[in-house]
Amino acid sequence: MDKLAEYKWHNLPIQEVSQYLDSNIETGLTATEVTKRKETFGTNELKAKRGKSxxxxxxxxxxxxxxxxxxxxxxxxxxxxxxxxxxxxxxxxxxxxxxxxxxxxxxxxxxxxxxxSVKTNTTIIRNRNKLQVPSTELIPGDIVL
Incomplete structure (x- = not known):
């Protein structure tokens, strides 16, 4: 999982992506795994560039x-x-x-x-449950529907 940027994700089959990300397509991530990955990767947000004075x-x-x-x-x-x-x-x-x-x-x-003002939500699977979460809460390994 340390080399996420090296993969060409769009070319890989779903099962292979799931394997690389240690994720289960049926059940999604567990709560402990979500917490661990949030600490590792942070939020799913682009950092704003500092403006000019x-x-x-x-x-x-x-x-x-x-x-x-x-x-x-x-x-x-x-x-x-x-x-x-x-x-x-x-x-x-x-x-x-x-x-x-x-x-x-x-x-x-x-x-x-x-x-x-633009806030988007995404439907994902975590702990075998379908959830609606803000897009900023997505982490690598989430199963997005």
Whole structure:
């Protein structure tokens, strides 16, 4: 059971998978085996990737070719002493970055809310009983119906 990732599970017959996982197709896993495997493998969840900081997300709003051109145009205008034009160009660039940052923040919040609201249950066999469990409680060796 230590080398679970090495097998090509989709190619193996059911009996062979059951044998590798020390599971019984008829009865499922016992309560003690479930406890032991939960300690070994943990929950059936993907670990969320740590998000970018707000400052980095804001600065990344400027990481676009068109904004590079606008920032350079503003610098040229400032170098030529046309401060009003430079200010307008930089102002438009800043407003664009703020709008992009706000929209991205709202989108990330909406995605997080959707992800947390979706909970799936699965029917499995454990101790000869059919059970409905959250998908996060599945462990290697469970018989899923």
């Amino acid at each position: 707000s400052l980095l997300r804001f600065l990344l709003q400027f990481h676009q070719p068109l904004l590079y051109i606008l920032l350079i145009a503003g610098a040229i205008k400032a170098f030529l002493g046309q401060w009003v034009n430079a200010g307008v160009i930089w102002g438009v660039t800043l407003i664009n970055a703020i709008i992009g940052f706000v929209q991205e923040s709202k989108a990330e919040s909406a995605i997080a809310a959707l992800a947390s």
